[in-house]
Amino acid sequence: MRALIVGSTTIDVLDEAFRIGGSTYYGGVTLSRYLGDETHVLTTIDDEVSGYFRDTFSELGISLHSVKCSKVPRFVIKQGKAVDVIASDCRIPPYVVGELVRVVKPDIIFLAPVYREIDVKEYVNLLRSLKDVTAFKALDIQGLVRVSTSKGIECSWREDLLDLMSLVNFTHGNIREFCFSNNAEYVVKSLAEVMKPYDSAVAITTDSSYVYLLHESRCFKATPLKVTITDEVGAGDVFTASVAHYAAEGRDLLYAVRAGIAAASLKVWRARSTWFTKEEVENYLPQVTFSQSCP
Secondary structure, X not given: OEEEEEOOOEEEEEOOEEEEEOHHHHHHHHHHHHOOOEEEEEEEEOOOOHHXXXXXXXXXXXXXXXXXXXXXXEEEEEOOEEEXXXXXXXXXXXXXXXXXXXXXXXXXEEEOOOOOOOOHHHHHHHHHHOOOOOOXXXXXXXXXXXXXXXXXXXXXXXXXXXXXXXXXXXXXXXXXXXXXXXXXXHHHHHHHHHOOOOOOEEEEEOOOOOEEEEEOOEEEEEOOOOOOOOOOOOHHHHHHHHHHHHHHOOOOHHHHHHHHHHHHHHHHHOOOOOOOOHHHHXXXXXXXXXXXXXX
């Protein structure tokens, strides 16, 4: 299968060290190295990191497509979470995505913004123009609700996100990113109600506690694998990319989400070695079950 991931690749700063990051990296590694898809990444890029990004993606067997930017986002990572960001006004124009979709003909389109590089209204129009494209379309909302403040990264909910969510097959966000309320039960119930008219599923992750899946007017709840946490960075990207892969492969969504939970759990545990294999994901699936008792 062929996959296209759209979003900014980042530089992540951990103490005095730095490394490549972003959904394009973690999702790209998942799809290319571990799930065997022909993977294309459309990212912003600047002169300082151009060589580093191109060499890294080339070694991973990922085709890199880029939009020139003054400075790609730099995230400060502490305890597995992005707490601050240095970013400029990087944008990925929707017409570039549309042209690449026509050339690549992907089976998976993963919209994976990290910091406002996607304009919601413009991408609503893009998705409407791609309604006849049969690719499985996935969205991660993290980069659309992040705002940089004097206190670091904070969350700002926007109602027009629901328009974007209604036009993809699958949306993922951490419970903290659905920040129209601090009450988890209210968030789950509100999203379940507002998404009822649409043929679009929503997964709400709560770190290592639960994963809620809103699908076909029903709510399901699962528990991730119980593993030792080595590095949580990128877990949501691994989850969403894996779900998209298995769904595009023809698996039903409940299976795909269970596989995504297993893959992300294994990545969190084995972040410094081989994250997982497809065989291991299937072997761990019996440990990931859904109950229809939400929230």
